[in-house]
Amino acid sequence: MQRLSTMKLAAVLLLCLAVLAGLSWLGHTQTRAKAFQDLHERGQNTLSLAESSLRGQLARFERLPELLADERVIRSLLLSPTNSDLVMAANLYLRDTANLLGASDVYVMYRDGVTLAASNFDQPHSFVGGNFAFRPYFFDAMQKGEGRFFALGTTSNKRGYYFGAPIDVAGQRRGVMVIKIDVDEIEQAWASDDLRILVTDPENIIFLSNRPDWLFHAFGELTPERLARTEETRRYANAPLGEIAYRAHTDSHGFRLLTGPGSDVDASEYLVVAREMPQANWVVQVLLPTRAARAQAAASVAIGLSLAGIVALLGLIVWQRRRQLALRLAMEQAAKDDLERRVVQRTSELRDANIALEDEVAERRAAEARLRKTQSELVQAGKLAALGQMSAALSHEFNQPLGAARNYAENAQLLLDRGRGDEARANIDRIVGMIDRMTRISRHLRNFARKPNQQLRPVALAESVLAAQELLGWRLAKTGVTLEVDLGDVPLTVTGGPVRLQQVLVNLLSNAIDAVEGGADKRLHLRARRTGRGVQITLRDHGPGVAEGVQARIFDPFFSTKEVGKGLGLGLSISYNIVRDFGGQLFMRNHPEGGAEFTLNLQAAAAASIEAAQ
Structure with missing residues (x-):
């Protein structure tokens, strides 16, 4: 019988393991699909930004060649191409036009393809005299009335996008006006250490990319046909073309994946998001590494399995306790039944003895007294059993914290027995200090995580600063940064939201800590003063400051001066919008004595109105 029960238990366990394995596989698949979906949405956003920047750059110059072709000096030059005065004027x-428009080069080509005049006529690599009749932007403009082409310049050896427009004079097509724009600025704006942004031509050769080592490389084999089509227009001049070995496939959820590009060991698999730009004959692609998404899915499954194991263990413990309780109740019921039988038997004997023998009345009364006593003891025993059950439940609830307390006590005893009383007291003081600190931090974190009230009200500035110090105290201690706070002698009250104001202060202090963390002077100065109807708060650090070229973009979303991986560039943007919602201002400057200084101007509120707002 026991063997049969063991076999049933083993079968149940195997079934549970099979179900758990199936659920784990299903959970991992769904979690990975969700992570890939989030990654895909991020790629779509990045792709939209990249495509918008390309479209915007092309749209700026799209109609300019037609306008320049109507200029009098250009038309006069094509009527007299050998006139040196007209050449110099052109x-x-x-x-001047190239400098004004911000174009890379602007030049005029005669109908035979020879360049008559160019904006770089005085440069070492001048286009004047060069024949570019083999370029599509020339013969398309001559034949179709419009030319578009992107290529590596044969003279300048620089990448660019070419716009060509025909020049018609006296009813005849005499030449082509060409504008070349530089694409390096667009490429530099794509800088990223994790995702890859690239643009490919019709032959699937990479023309733009935030990975310089991928430029002029093709996905797949460069067949003679592909090379011949590229060489026909000399799109890449004399630049060597390479190949990127890869394997593309689509998973069960429809996500396109690219495996094994190049020799990049940090990210061997990418999720690909692509979109065509028909007007430029480009394909814009964003490649996002999937390692983090797969790790997230595996971690979620591991957490789920851990929780399932904990639940199963708790269920086993409850089952064992219920079984023990059932056994104990059965024993108590058996004892009670036996006692009841004995009472009935004794009562019957006493009744028979009372009828038979009058002289045994005293003995019967004594027996009845013993019976009442026994019944009273039975009632008391029932009460004690109930108390025992309650004590067992309370003991189970307090076992873990009491066990931890016992461990701490035994540790202190050992230290005291060894004569290390100071260490024992220091250990206990640290535990008490830790508990107090956790209590304070828990209170602030609870307030900080609570959904803020959108309605503005008076907020005590000192309380918000103190809350921010509590939240960042561990970072200040870890990095050795000193925060000097000067809020003046008069309590300051501002109009805003307490939680969101704390968020602004935490963001600004976190950035300041990052700025001075690796420097010699690790001091921060937080100062607040009343200015008319407002309150001005300044935070200054002694870090390297912010470069002049990026100060205008410091509050833009996703813009960050930190190293890659140390922020998304959203903290200052969020803080700027919060302050604006308060009706205030947030701006920064480099302090004359070094470091960056952020200034926060808020509306002042009457200090007496805080109690009413609360």
Whole structure:
């Protein structure tokens, strides 16, 4: 019988393991799909930004060649291409136009493809005299009325996008006006250490990328046909072309994956998001590493298995306790039944003895007294049993914290027995200090995580600063940064939201700590003063400051001066919008004595109105 019960238990366990394995596989698949979906949405957003920047850059220059082709000096030059005065006038005009438009080069080509005038006529690599009749932007403009082409310049050896427009004079097509724009600025704006942004041509050769080592490399084998089509227009001049070995496939949820590009060991698999740009004949692609998404899915499954194991263990413990309780109740019931039988038997004997023998009345009364006593003891025993059950339940609830307390006590005893009383007292003081600190931090974290009330009200500035110090105290201690706070002698009250104001202060202090963490002077100065109807708060650090070229973008979303992986560039943008919602201002400057200084101007509120707002 016991063997049969063991076999049933083993079968149940195997079934549970099979179900758990199936659920784990299903959970991992769904979690990975969700992580890939989030990654795909991030790629779509990045792709939209990249495509918008490309479209915007092309749209700026799209109609300019047609306008320049109607200029008098250009038309006169095509009527007299050998006139040196007209050539020089056209050169100077094109150079001024290129500087004004921000174009890389602007030049005029005669109908035979020879360049008559160019904005770089005075440069070492001048286009003047060069024949570019083999470029599509020339013969398309001559034949179709419009030319578009992107390529590596054969003279300048620089990448660019070319716009060509025909020049018609006296009813005849005499030449082509060409504008070349530089694409390096767009590429530099794509800088990222994790995802890859690239643009490919019709031959699937990478023309733009935030990975310089991928430029002029093709996905797949460069067949003679692909090379011949590229060489026909000399799109990449004399630049060597390479290949990227890869394997593309689509998973069960429809996500396109790229495996094994190049020799990048940090990310061997990418999720690909692509979109075509028909007007430029480009394909814009964003490649996002999937390692983090897969790790997230595996971690979620591991957490789920851990929780399932904990639940199973708790269920086993409850089952064992219920079984023990059932056994104990059965024993108590058996004892009670036996006692009842004995009472009935004794009562019957006493009744028979009372009828038979009058002289045994005293003995019967004594027996009845013993019976009442026994019944009273039975009632008391029932009460004690109930108390025992309650004590067992309370003991189970307090076992873990009491066990921890016992461990701490035994540790202190050992230290005292060894004569290390100071260490024991220091250990206990640290435990008490830790508990107090956790209590304070828990209170602030609870308030900080609570959904803020959108309605503005008076907020005591000192309380918000203290809360921010509590939240960042561990970072200040860890990095050795000193925060000097000067809020003046008069309590300051501002109009805003307490939780969101704490968020602004935490963001600004966190950035300041990052700025001075690796420096020699690790001091921060937080100062607040009343200014008319407002309150001005300044936070200054002694770090390297912010470069002049990026100060105008410091509050833009996703813009960050930190190293890659140390922030998304959203903290200052969120803080700026919060302050604006308060009706205030947030701006920064480099302090004359070094470091960055952020200034926060808020509306002052009457200090007496805080109690009413609360």
